[in-house]
Amino acid sequence: MEALEIILIIVSILLIAIVLLQSGKAESASSALTGGNDALFAHRKERGTELFISRVTMALGILFFVLSFIIGF
Numbered sequence: 001m002e003a004l005e006i007i008l009i010i011v012s013i014l015l016i017a018i019v020l021l022q023s024g025k026a027e028s029a030s031s032a033l034t035g036g037n038d039a040l041f042a043h044r045k046e047r048g049t050e051l052f053i054s055r056v057t058m059a060l061g062i063l064f065f066v067l068s069f070i071i072g073f
Contacts, residue, residue, distance in 0.1 A: 001071070008067045015060040022053055 004067060004071055008064070008071060011060055011064050011067060015057070015064055018053060018057050018060060022057065023050065
């Protein structure tokens with residue numbers, strides 16, 4: 001059981017790091033209040049590094065949930 005807890009800590013640290021690497025998508029919400037004209041690029045698809053980071057974030061999040069669920073029971 002101790003090995004799972006160590007893996008959970010490593011996954012947690014990686015998840016925090018990868019979330020901090022993501023570009024801010026909340027910028028468009030603040031520009032809506034201030035009247036910014038960045039809405040032109042708001043609906044573009046993720047490509048390249050952004051897509052990779054997004055997929056790694058999803059995989060780490062699912063792994064975190066599964067590990068937490070296993071350790072809990």
